[in-house]
């Protein structure tokens with residue numbers, strides 16, 4: 487059973503996860519603008535920039551995050567943004583957005599100059615997340631666990647991050663038993679997705695390089711968080 491503290495922690499994280507979403511007018515743009523590769527790239531850049539802002543706000547609401555060393559907070563954000571955005575966009579796909587967003591988002595990603603060799607692993611990941619049928623609480627806590635990864639580059643106080651992440655892992659483990667009682671290994675499968683996220687973030691670094699080579703422009707926020715340009 488979950489303790490009172492664990493239930494309070496889960497509520498705080500799920501509320502933050504729901505409170506911070508991409509503004510609807512930005513998400514709606516996916517449906518409106520036309521389909522040139524240039525236009526798609528610009529739209530995805532706008533979505534990513536908006537999503538980074540949403541992630542920063544969500545992260546600040548993770549209990550204990552703001553008590554971490556400031557430089558470690560930055561290191562965790564920089565190190566986890568791509569993975570958290572793969573998780574978030576995967577959830578958008580598995581949510582089967584009502585007004586066809588999913589199809590449009592997939593189309594725009596497929597036609598945005600991303601080299602084909604990254605498409606397969608990316609959409610395999612989206613499929614594997616969809617098959618898990620995560621509940622919202624699991625999505626929110628898994629995102630927090632991804633952000634609180636102690637072995638990100640440049641993290642100094644490894645232990646402080648590990649303590650926070652461990653608290654989240656304990657909540658997630660209990661939540662999985664509650665939500666998927668018939669699936670013994672559900673928790674293990676969820677954590678397996680975090681390994682897949684690491685591979686995707688390596689692919690993403692190569693995607694960035696190939697976009698940079700073709701002189702694609704990013705926003706100042708993305709340049710800062712992804713150390714491009």
Ligand SMILES: CC(C)c1onc(-c2c(Cl)cccc2Cl)c1COc1ccc(-c2ccc3c(C(=O)O)c[nH]c3c2)cc1
Nearest residue numbers: 507508513527530531533534537568571572574575578595
């Ligand atoms: C700079 C650009 C070209 C880029 O580089 N790598 C990636 C990239 C890609 Cl192409 C795939 C995965 C991860 C990244 Cl960073 C991207 C595009 O990133 C994103 C990030 C996030 C959304 C995203 C989030 C939420 C919602 C949402 C809702 O919540 O209601 C409704 N629509 C959503 C859309 C889309 C695209």
